[in-house]
Amino acid sequence: MEGSSETGADLSRAYFGQVVRPLLAAHDAGLEVAAARLGSGSDVLGFDDAQSRDHDWGLRLTVLVEDDRAPEIDALLESELPETWQGFLTRFATTWDPVVRQRVEVASAAGFAASRLGMDPSRGLTLPDWLSLTGQSVLEVTAGPVFHDGPGVLTRIREGLAWYPDDVWRYALAADWSRLGQEFPDVGRAGLRGDEDGSAVIAARHVRTMLHLAHLLHRRWPPYGKWLARSAARLPGGGALRIALHEVLRARDWRSRQAALADAAELLAMIQGEQGLPTMEPATEPFFERPHIGVREMAELLTAQIRDPEVRALPVGVGPAEQISDNVSVLVDPALRRRLVGS
Template sequence: MSRSRAASGTGVALTLHDWLSLTGQSVLEVTAGPVFCDGPGALTRIRESLAWYPDDVWRYAVAADWSRLRQEFPDVGRAGLRGDEDGSAVIAARHVRTLLHLAHLLHRCWPPYGKWLAHSAARLPGGTALRVTVQEVLRAPQWRSRQSALADAVEQLAVVQGEQGLPTLSPATEPFFDRPHIGLREMAELVTAQIRGPAVRALPVGAGTAEQISDNVSVLVGADARRRLVGG
């Protein structure tokens, strides 16, 4: 897949690296809100072309969020078991952000930047239940309840994934060896296996799009910087 959908009638074609360099916020700045006058129809065609990722890129991004979660999912409990509740809470909060991003991806909704991410996620289908669960994560006083609430959020999104026609696992979590922690099963691998295009299959496993690689505002607000980030 060297090129994906073209912005019909605009002379603009989006390459794979164009798609990877987009952030949800950059797309929303063009596609959100009403259009009161578009006589030539150019803006409408651009908005239509940015409706959502091509399927392979979508799967790649979904798999990247699952991969990121899996890498440090047990560390919420591992830090807590060492007596570092603050460290456990910091790791859990980072997982919450990834889960909220993943919720948008699964529902094919562009995720806004951090200021609006939780608010937007709460408005997704099933978002109220997810919001309650992530609040339990963020307010948990100790690591056992924190990791349990995180696991509940994962299971909710694993169900959504199946509803959206992607392969899933039930349960999506599992014990972390013989320790009192929770790990994540091979959700990323399941989704990655459905990627068909050789160009997307050749991308770095688990790296994802620009906004998954970095949350540095100075990078994400610059189109050229985002393209460099994804190798474009």
């Protein structure tokens, strides 16, 4: 299969259907399982290519069983799987585990979800739970293809993680608009002082925030940084936003840079209105008497619609964990994420 265009998800589906499922049925014909390609890996998001195959790619699968049978099934697979299948090793080391072993991850549905999220979503999520989630952690449970779900538990968990509650959604949207507003005029101010490098750095920060905001507006969980722009390009209207943000990053002077940023902000404000949310037209305005551009009260419009008193009591403009910090070591650790949101 060297040189094959088959994706990791295709490979996992075939591996389950042709190897793992028959082996499980031979062991226990009545065994109910869910099977999917979940967890880490570009193939979970559908972004894998030939380069993806140099590590952590191959015969990976998630099998979910209930009634505390995960250790039994894991041991069965380790013992009974063939050494290779279709030219791929069934046992290999990974970047997080140097042990050479089979890579069908076996757990209960709730246990698997908790390993990614830091809590068991089948019990219902509290406000601190929602705030501690990252888009990537949710995608590791919800984005990958499901090949079979006999017990139905995985499907229910994925449905419960479809999106934030409405007021938490508005709070997160307002946090991104607030972040834009805080430094939007600084793109021009740094440039006016002759600091084009500083202007470009600030603008690049805004581009990342806008990509995150675009996902929120479309109720799509944003992936981590490597795939954020590519994922945004798949959103409705993502092509126009991509062009505007390219202009920001390509700009060689602060005036064209801030003009492109303003165009992107107007696109996002238009999308916000199309989603049935309050918006402003225009969403940007001159910044006092200076030749700079600021963001109007977009955040305030959203927070005014929040009715849940617990959400209304949250600090304005702060947002969930991934809006507070972009430190990877923090965002991949559920305990540290909870500390960020004060729980």
